[in-house]
Amino acid sequence: MGARKTKPWLLFVLLLILSYYRTCFSIAGDTLSPGHSLSHSKSETILSKGDTFELGFFKPGTSLKIYLGIWHKRFGQKDNIVWVANRENPLSHPSSSTLILSEDGNLLLFQRSSKVPFWSTNLAFQGPNTTEAVLGDDGNFVLRDRSNASCIFWESFDHPTDTWLPGAKLGIDKVTGKPQQLISWKNSQDPAPGVFSLGLDPNGSNQYFLEWNRSQIYWSSGLWNLTTFSFANVPEISRNSHFNYNFVSHENVRYFTYSILDPSSFRSKFVMKYTGEITQNVWLAGPWEWTLYWHYPKKLSDIYAFCGAFGVYRENSSSPCECQKGFEPFSMEDVSLNDWSGGCVRKSPLQCENNTYANGKKDWFMKISNVQYLPHCSKPYSAVSARRCEQACLKNCSCTAYAYNSSGCMIWEGALLTLQQLSDGGEAGQNIYLRLAAHEHQNTKVEKSSSNNLLLFDFDSELQAINDGMNTNGNLKKRENKDAELPLFSYESVSVATNNFSPAKKLGEGGFGPVYKGKLLKGREIAVKMLSKRSGQGIEEFRNETILIAKLQHKNLVRILGCCIERDEKILIYEYMPNKSLDFYLFDPTKKQMLGWETRIHIIEGIAQGLLYLHQYSRLRIIHRDLKPSNILLDSEMNPKISDFGMARIVEGNETQANTNRIVGTYGYMAPEYVMDGSYSIKSDVFSFGVLVLEIVSGRKNIGFYNNESPNLLRYAWELWRDDQSLDLMEPTIRYPSPPYVLLRFINIGLLCVQESPTDRPTMPDVVSMISNEHAPLPTPKQPAFTTGRNMDINSSIDNAGNCSKNSVTFSTMEAR
Known part of the structure; x- marks a missing residue:
């Protein structure tokens, strides 16, 4: 059958309906002429020529207040208002709310019951009225001369609210001193000016500030250098394949403006949100939905x-x-x-x-x-x-x-x-x-009777994580104030929590002593670490761990909850890590498959952040000295947490290294300068981190560390790197990352960390930067330590028991828990 022909009368009816629809909801075209009005009661709007933007009345959310605004026609009013005329003076009567272009050439927003306009362009014209109001496809509502369209008397782009559109200006009028800035809404349903703003520096520099209450700066873009802003935290605001930003300054004005290189398929808007964030949203033709391009601050906690x-x-x-x-x-x-x-x-x-x-x-x-x-x-x-x-x-x-x-x-x-x-x-x-x-x-009073009862203690609300009750030489002071020290618990309550230290509750045992799983009355699980009476170095390590961890708090460090020092026992209570330690998965033929590439990267990044905190951001500069897979514990979401600070040392102020006559640690992870000379530094931890990275990438232990007959992991990784075959180092049971250069980048970082000379190794801030800036070029590593004969002569001085006579130092071999 052929195509069915449309009956002439039906076509006429359709045209009549469409004509009626546009008459009810929009006045003619994109222009408001003198003597004409826009009525809220008739749901009248103005549409830009290309139907891109619409101007009309709206009520935000469930509010009964009425505003005149502009929005993207394609997306409707909801969450998409780009300009508000009367944000400080809302209308209240739908039936009488009207926008008119008066006989004197001004735009006036009226309510029938009021003789004073709620909003006006408030311009002084001389001579006959020749103005018209036009809504452009760029979202700019202008009042211009009818006979000369380039003669603009007023434009909404000069009076932004919370949104910055391409072509609009953000700056300062040098003559009047009046700023053109983005000011947030008060909340999601109130366009009234909020407390957050984005504006140009009033003191003359070409940079932007985020401000609270127009008084307190909490973010700066840095200076504009003709291409981008100087601060690296806004690389998205730059001249690129999508945007062209320009800074204009002359005797009357200073402002920024931007344009889109392909406006037919790409849109943009900056919004100063009522939450204090500045965001840029974009959309591409096709999906027809807004996508967040960038925002700042990245965390709400950074908003003043x-x-x-x-x-x-x-x-x-x-x-x-x-x-x-x-x-x-x-x-x-x-x-x-x-x-x-x-x-x-x-x-x-x-x-x-x-x-x-x-x-x-x-x-x-x-x-x-x-x-x-x-x-x-x-x-x-x-x-x-x-x-x-x-x-x-x-x-x-x-x-x-x-x-x-x-x-x-x-x-x-x-x-x-x-x-x-x-x-x-x-x-x-x-x-x-x-x-x-x-x-x-x-x-506010807390029952002191339960303060020493581990079973009843409410860690979530009562734990004071900062141990202010330790004196400088590390001795535990007598408990003068419950809130001043690390919580102390009775031996009896610790014993009950672990079922009398039952063998069935035992999680493992290291050089320090056994570790047990415990449970409190409220169901919280804990790990209880007991000092072994056979351990000659235990008292010192206990003191170390108590002092250090109580003063350290980071999401990638195991958290200490309290301690017990009764009946000659020395016990530490930790948060329980349900997924045990990294070595439990990394070297097991079956369980290693549970560590996918993304999880391994997540673990590397977490360890790096924890070390960065220890070396640079904690209140004490800490060198861990025993970083290895068994000391990396994993929580329920496989987040890594550095544990076991018994071997850790504090270095004062800006000091970054020290010496010892007692070498402790684990073979395979100790840096060469520490093994041979007793010299340890933050670069010693970097070396251990490098070994960890290579082990996590490859799934192999760094075996044969002091054995010339078997190539260790460092030598193997170096030879593959040298022969341009590093992809062969990848753990074979998991997929290659996409793209593969990510794997090569982590191998490169690992090899940089295990270089023989400490001065060649990066610091942890360098390492974190290398990991986060994945496209930044990396240095070429030198040959790692322990890959040639010149640094292997220490073998002759180490016997099977782990004792070393060279330089009168003693090794204490710490086995994995």
Whole structure:
């Protein structure tokens, strides 16, 4: 059958319906002429010539407030508004809300009941009105001369709200001093100006700032160098195959603008979000959906005052902001919309008035442990002790909090801002003491009777991870304050938790002693490490591990929960690692298949981050000295955690190396300078890390380390590298990564770390940079240590028992747990 012909009358009806549809929802074309109006009650809109943008009235979310705005026509209004006219003065009556182009040439937004416009272009024209308002396909709404389209009197691009479109300007009018900046919405349903903004430096430099409350800078783009910004954290904002950015400066204005090289198939918008992030979203023709191109800051915790006054930020929480005890949200309605700009307010007023106390009641201080704060928001105070620091704050009625640590005494006056509660196992934080009214004190007392009962202890809420109760020579002080030290537990409660140290609960045993699995009454599993009475070096290592780990907190370090020093026993309690240690999988013929390439990379990256923290970012500079697969424990998600700090050493200040007459560690992972001369440094750990990388990539042990008859892993990896056959080093039971150069890059990094001379090896910051910047070129490694005869002569001085007579040093061989 042939194609069915459309009846003429049906075609006429369809055209009539389409004509009616456009009449009801859009006025003619893209232009508003003098004397004409745009009515909310008729759902009238203006469409740009190419139907790209639409201008009309809208209500955000469930709000009843009415705004005039512009949005991308293809995506509709929801979450897609790019400009708002009356963001500070919303309309309220749908039936009478109207935009008109008045006889004097101005755009006016009216409500019938009001004689004063809710918004206006407010221009002064001389002579007859010749203006028209036009919405362009670039999203710019302009007021121009009808007879000369290039003569523009006003344009929305000069008055941005929270969105920056291609062709618009962000800068400063030098004549008036008025900035053109992005200001966030208050929340997802309120276009009113929020507290976050993006704008050009008012002091004259060509860089952008993210600001809180138009006063506090929390991010800078760096200077524009004609191609990109100088800071490496915004490489996406640069001239490339998609975008062309330009900085313009002359006597009247300074501004940035950008364009898209192929606007027919590619769109872009920058949005200053109400959460404090600046984002760039793009879409390509075809998918017809917005995609996040880049955003900054990368973490919400880097946003200044994200949780408002006295609010505390908690990462990895369904509600990232919360109020501390004694406070409540300023507005529950705002909080329901994730708007914490109002922060928290006190439930009870402080008693301090003119340095006196009402009714004889005194304010008090609640300790908040393991937090991160901005020191520049506080004032230093010359107090020589924590007690005097507290008294100084208590006598100052403006003081709301204080902290006392290695930096001395700091006090806060007014609102406490940008407070972050660090997660367990992450980086180490500080303690801060928040001032509360006496009324709030009664609900904060903790039952001391359960403090030494391991079975009843609530680690999630009570554990104080920073061990302030250790003195400088490492001796455990008597418990004067429960919150001042690492929690101490009774031997009886530890014994019950491990079923009387049952052999069935034993996880393994190392040079330190046996390790048992325990369980608390609330179901939490723990690992209990007991000092072996046969261990000659145990007391020193126990002291070491207690002091060091209690002061170290990082997500890639095993977390210590407490200790026990009763009945001549020395016991450490750790978080339990359900997936055991790395060697459990890495060298097992069956289990090694569980470590896919992505998991292996994840483990390498985690170990590198943990070492970086130890070497550079912890409060103490730590050299581990015994890094090996059995000391890399894996949690339930296969995240690696460095453990066993019994052999670790502290180096002071900027010192990076030291010497010892007692060499301890594990054959195959010790650097040559440590083996032969007793010299250890951060580069010794780098060497061990390099061995680990090559073992993780290959699935092979570094066997034959002191045996010329068998090629060790370092020599084997070097020979493959030298012969351009490094892909053969890959563990054969798993797939090659895609692309394969990723594998070659990790082998290259591993070989750089095991070079013979410590000066040739990279530092851990270098290593982390090499891993994260996967396209940056890497140096060519030199021949590794222990691959030639010249550094193998130590074999003759080491017997099977692991004793060494050379230089009167002693080896202590530490076996895997």
